[in-house]
Amino acid sequence: MIPVQGFAGAKVAVLGLGRSGLATARALQAGGAIPVCWDDNPAAREKAEAEGFVTADLLKHGAFDDIASLIVSPGIPHLYPDPNRVIAAAWAAGVPVDNDIGLFFRSFATADWAEHDTPPRVIAVTGSNGKSTTSALIHHILTEAGKPAQLAGNIGRGVLDIDPPEDGGVVVLELSSYQTDLARALTPDVAVFTNLSPDHLDRHGGMGGYFAAKRRLFAEGGPDRAVIGVDENEGRYLANQLSEGAADDRVIRVSADQKLTGPGWQVFARKGFLSEYRKGRQAASIDLRGVQGLPGAHNHQNACAAYAACRTLGLSPRVIEDAFHSFGGLPHRSQTIAQAGGVRYVNDSKATNVDSAAKALCAFDNIRWICGGLEKEGGLGGLLDALGSVKKAYVIGREAAHFALQLTGVEAEICTDMETAVTHAMAEAEEGDTVLLAPAAASFDQYDNFEQRGDDFTARVRAALGGA
Known part of the structure; x- marks a missing residue:
């Protein structure tokens, strides 16, 4: 505590x-x-x-x-x-x-730290998508490297429920916009911004208010290092606001969409390879294609952000690469739950909005896609460019018919419930297919939360496979 x-x-x-x-x-x-x-x-x-x-x-x-x-x-x-x-x-x-985040930052440092050889540090991660995976991956890397680390905030334990940090300890916090918006103190040592896409707009009075809530993590306390995803305009704006010039390596720019150049510090992923550049020269390269716990470009962005955060603490590229391969991924986030008969079964129930579902759809080939639920504001237009690998959609939810009508160019079957969708998708799946749950919608029309929805999918797949 x-x-x-x-x-x-x-x-x-x-x-x-x-x-x-x-x-x-x-x-x-x-x-x-x-x-x-x-x-x-x-x-x-x-x-x-x-x-x-x-x-x-x-x-x-x-x-x-x-x-x-x-x-x-x-x-x-x-x-x-x-x-x-x-x-x-x-x-x-x-x-x-x-809120409790504000209390945490005002109470974290104590007089006992005078006895520490290395003061404890806080890495705080925010963004629309990927912040849970990024936070868990940072914690995993630190643990594998032998560093005393704790995971808290919007994932793991409550921030005030963790143990007082050890000498050299690191606390990794996942922070939602609900948490950053109200906290009166926000002073992490390293702050990470993954990306931004529309979500929780009613809670923040629109997209501008939503971004402003995320930006507070960087503007209120001024972290020593900022890791910024620059694949959206908001990230590019934020990186520019924090930087004193092109060579300012207090800001590490991250991308899974483009090669980053210049005299500063950049980490990016292209064609499955992570690259780190500093002062215009390549410092490291990691092949991410064989890392099963981090499939797809969206997870490669998470890998880049986690890599950059850990590099700020002095960890070597080789240590980070080794930890990537032992990372099992998070439940309900591009989680491979079974492989049988040449078919892969993936639970991405956390893909509750259009942007996160589109990223999941781009991570796999030959997809039999289970989707639907409580549709969020804005419709499904942002998904249409990501449907190229979908062989068939199996639509669940109370408004399944309306959801299916928006999936132009894709064969869509109205299943309504998870049992029907899983049964039909598994019966029709062929070798080389992926049966993917990535709903692009909230769960509350049929489930208490996205975890319950993902657990239902997982249980039905495993039961059908005889517990495989």
């Missing part, structure tokens, strides 16, 4: 009592603060009370009279589409609003 500093003896309100909310209450208490907790869900309040925490309705008159700060869980809207009423009440009372 990371005890929260700066609130000893003060009352601090905690809104939202899920995993991060309870971890925040514990960390506040460990730092000497007095947590005052609230959640609209009675079961969540009962769980907090069972741990001995005080709960109080923060909408009651005078609830903020003696509160030093309000700490908000990431799923609670603070501005768009409308501020939560408790947050609005805190504003009216002049009470500062923060």
Whole structure:
């Protein structure tokens, strides 16, 4: 646990009592603060009370009279589409609003660090797609290299729930736009921006607000090094804003779409090969084509970002390359779950938007594509250029017929449910095919989350293969 500093003896309100909310209450208490907790869900309040925490309705008159700060869980809207009423009440009372990420950065460094030979560091990763894989890959590389490392944030443990870092330890944080948007302190040593595509637009008031939330990770604290994906205009803009000139190697530009040139520090992937260039000269090259845990150009971009972040810590290209080959990938993200009869079965249930699904479709050949679900704003137009390898689509979801109508030029079967889609795709698959779940839609019309959807696909495939 990371005890929260700066609130000893003060009352601090905690809104939202899920995993991060309870971890925040514990960390506040460990730092000497007095947590005052609230959640609209009675079961969540009962769980907090069972741990001995005080709960109080923060909408009651005078609830903020003696509160030093309000700490908000990431799923609670603070501005768009409308501020939560408790947050609005805190504003009216002049009470500062923060989240657990802000508390982490203000509490991470302690006096004990004076005894460390190498101060601990934080690598923070944000972006639209690939941030989970990039974060997990960085953590894997560090662990394989013998570095003490912890993975937290939007993946793994809550940020305040991790152990105090060891001498030379590294904390790898995956940070969503919900987390970066509100944090009052953001001071990583290395910050990574993977890419940007439309997502969560209602929460951020549009694309500009969404990018602004990501940009705060780089603008608020000023990381020592910034690893920036420059395959979109927003990344190119961000890299330019952070750089003092073409040769400024505090900014490492990353691409899976183009060769990067110039006197600075670049890492890019082309035709399956990762290349590192510094001061206009090639410093390293890695063949990514045989790395099973990182298939496709989108994962090659993740590999480039993770490589660059680890190089800033002094790891050698050979050590990083060896770790690439032992990386198994993440569940629900281009995860190979079985291979049988010359057919590969891939679970990419995390491909919940058009951009991430398009990248998954470009990673494989001869695809029998299971897709559909709760369609996101903007339609499926961004997918059409990525359908060249699709032999047939098997569409699930309550709006399967409408989804299928948009897949022009592709044979599409309306299956509605996962059982039918898996059964038909497997029956029709031939040697050399890939049966790919990459929905391009949210899961909430039929599942609680994308993990449950991916687990359903995986279970049905493995059952049909006799547990293979």
